[in-house]
Structure formats: structure tokens, C-alpha cells
Amino acid sequence: MDSLKALEEYLKSKDNAENFFSSSEIPPICKSEACMLGVDEAGRGPVLGPMVYGVAYCPLSQKKILESLGCADSKALTEDKRDEIFTKMLIEQESIDNVGWKGEVISPKYISNSMYRRAKHSLNEVSMNSAISLIQMVLDGGVNLAEIYVDTVGPPEKYQAKLSEIFPNIKITVAKKADSIYPIVSAASIVAKVTRDHALKVWNFKEGLDMDHSQFGSGYPGDPLTKKFIREQIDHVFGYPLLVRFSWSTAELMLQEKAATCTFEDIDESPNKKAAGTKSISTFFSPKDKTSRKRHKFFQERCLKMTNAFE
Amino acid sequence: MSIQVENNLKDSDNSEQLQQKTHYVPCKIESDGNANVEKYFEPYITEKENGELTGTFRGHHLDGVKMRLPDGYRAVLVTEAKKPLAEDADRRFQIAGGFKEFVYWNWDKKPSKNDNIVKGFEWMDIADAYLGGIVSFGSISVELSWFTYTVTGGGGVTWNYRNQSPPKCSKTP
Secondary structure (H helix, E strand, O other): OOOHHHHHHHHHHOOOOOOEEEEOOOOOHHHHOOEEEEEEEEOOOOOEOOEEEEEEEEEHHHHHHHHHHOOOOHHHOOHHHHHHHHHHHHHOHHHHHHOEEEEEEEOHHHHHHHHOOOOOOOHHHHHHHHHHHHHHHHHHOOOOEEEEEEEOOOOHHHHHHHHHHHOOOOEEEEEOOHHHHOHHHHHHHHHHHHHHHHHHHOOOOOOOOOOOHHHHOOOOOOOHHHHHHHHHOOEOOOEOOOOEOOOOHHHHHHHHHHOOOEEEOOOOOOOOOOOOOOOOHHHHOOOOOOOOOOOOHHHHHOOOOOOOEEO | OOEEEEOOOOOHHHHHHHOOOEEEEOEEEOOOOOOOHHHHOHHHOEEOOOOOEEEEEOOEEEEEEEEEOOOOEEEEEEEOOOOOOOOOOOEEEEEEEEEOEEEEEEEOOOOOOOOHHHHHHHHHHHHHHHHOOOOOOOOOOOOOEEEEOOOOOOOOEEEEEOOOOOOOEEEOO
């Protein structure tokens, strides 16, 4: 990859319903020298589009390169500035030789499906698993990792304990706003944000909708274009195209209001279990329902009922 | 009350109508009418080498498998052009379509022989052996709904027993 255009081409070539990775070559120096690695995410809040996890790594001795690239608090950087820094990471020889990166694009379908599992899988778990697999892949690539810095929105202690258990030989720091403290996390954050921005730009609707990001906006629920999209692009039966995270309350509430009601199987094992042996007094006075003779268990289990015969 | 079913699709021209693509979705959809299955459902289906299917509906992961109705059976979709006012009046339905194969979907659970629909099919064999004749087979599960995409719903899905004419079958409530 040598330009944002090449990144877009790559993102376009992937199936946007599934998760996939995008990464740099591993700089050979990262295999010999002790490295640090930063982890950050982008697109956690939006109701549209993928969430992207990014990692960036470089030798401990090459921290100054990150500063010269301009990796600082990525939230303080404009979109253009982030694109510029990412482009430098792709083309400047000094960066290519020292700084490696990798991103995982987590599709909105995967996010909805995870949150709507029988055994619910929270966004925090999805995030943590992505971070762990990215770190593992970098290690498997032969990178000599000594230190890991992770930005988190959740409670850092639990996250840190989990990572330390999986990667016992690496010094791990999980912190809120790590993005603004550690340049390597800023670099990871730029990888994630730039990938997310461009993934939305090249989004191709499997449903055949002829629309792009200039019409559906940034994906944040507060964005007027996104609001309009969520309000208007509703299919009565199916709800939304795969760009939308169905499990977001913004989307859920809108579908409740505007689309056909859909009820999935109740997974609560005992929804209306009444305390055994306590019949309400009124049941003794109500007329006995003679018609509802219980069917044999064979039929009950199979949901088979008597119906009218046709002629 | 008697129920009559008219089969206007007997001629060979209509064989396609009786071979609809059908999906059995683990969700009660409170809607009756056309559905954009081609746009919002079929593009999402992936098939593994072992024949396992995955799909997604309203953000829910689905596991699916292709199924055929037991030999000698086919499913028919009936519509009712005019609904009678009286509850116990005679009723007339018209066959609008049908199918022999369908895709059975479970929500986040691999289809298996423990699924109600597979177990329900057991009744057909048992009834066949036991009653040795005409069998009524009702709705499999009220929690589940069918949709096909060229046929407008309006009636329930019915199962009919061997191509008798007029068919002897039963109707979902």
C-alpha cells in the first residue's frame, strides 16, 4: 500500500459484511530490537459502519520518528491531518523501516450479530478480542514486543489483568486517553480512524442502494445526515441495510416505531415461572375450561395442533 | 364449517409457482405482503463446503440448512379472496404458490434433528403407518413464520398429502 487510494482500493475489494485485516509489512528491525506497540479503536459510537481496531509498533529506540510524523492526540487532529500522517506512514522510508501497523475492520453485521447472540457478546468483549488477536498476530509475525500501551473507554484494571494473563512477558499499560499520552497509541489511533473513515467512503451496499457517505454522513447518531438515513432508509420487513448496527438503540427504537414488529424466540428459560403451589384464590371460582384438553407430549413437543381439514 | 381449496395452478405453465424459493425464519414477523428477500436477505447468505448456511435477519445471526419436505408431500400457500363475515361460514381458499424445498433457519444455533420441524416430520411417517391414509398436518409452530417473495401472503402455509385433487390438507390458523 503506498497511498490512501491504494487503501481505498483494498477496502473496496473486501466483503464489507465480514471482518478483515489490513496491514503493513513488518519492518525487519522490529524483529530484532525490542518494540513497543499501541492499541486504539475508532468508530465505537456510530450507528453506521464498521468499528476499526488498530495497532502500531516500532522499536523502543525510535520513538522520535513517531513525533516527527506528528502522532499526537488524534482527536485533536483534523481528518485531513490524520490522512496526511497515515500517508507518511505509507511512503516515508524512515517510517516504513521502523513503524509497522495493522488494523481489523469489524463489520457492522458482526457487531449486531454479536450483540444479538443467544449468549450476548458485548461490544467490550468484541473489542478486547480484536485487540488480543491483533497483538497475537504481530507476535506471530516475529515482532519482538516488550511494551504494550492500550487506550480504553472501559475500566482499565480488568482489561490490564486480562492482557497481562495472556501476554505475561510483556509490560502492559492500559489507560484512559492513552491516545493523548503515548505517541505509539496515537499512531494506532490514526491507523484505526483513517481506516474507518475510508471504509465508510467506499461503502458498497449489498442491497444495491445507490448512496454514499455524502448522503448518510459520519454515522454518529447526532449527525443530521445519519439521522435522516436512519429515519428514512427502512425496509418494512428487513429493517436496514447491513451498514447499520441493528443493536444500537437509535436503530432499534426507529424500527420499533416504523417497521414490522419482529419477535424472536424468547431465550429466557423461565419467563413466567410462578411460585409453585400458590394458586390465586380467584382460580377456584373461575369456570373450568373443559375444551382445552392437553395433547400428548409427542404433539406438544413438536408444536403440532389439530386444525380444520380442507375439502 | 367447511373449507374448500381451489387449485388454479394445475396447468404446467404454473409449475414455477409451485416451486418457490422459501425461507423458514425463526422469528414472528407481523407483516403480510411482499418482502424484498432478493435485496435484503439473499445477498447475505454464505454457504460452507459442508452445506451449512449462514445468514442474518434484523441483526440476528442465522444458521441454516436446505431441507426437502418428506416424500409425497408438498407445501401450498393459499390465499382467501373474500373473507366471510360470519365466524362459522364456509370458506374458500385459492392456491397461490407452493414449494417442496426450503431453507430452514435457526437463530444462532446449528440446525439439528432436535429442531421442532424435523421432529414434526416424524409425525408424517408415524401417521402414515398408523392411519395409512389421509393425514392432516397442521402448523408446525406458531412462533415461526414463512415468507416467499413472489407470493403475497394472506393465508397460511398448508401441507397437502399426495397430489389429490382437490387436495386434502389442513390449514394453519
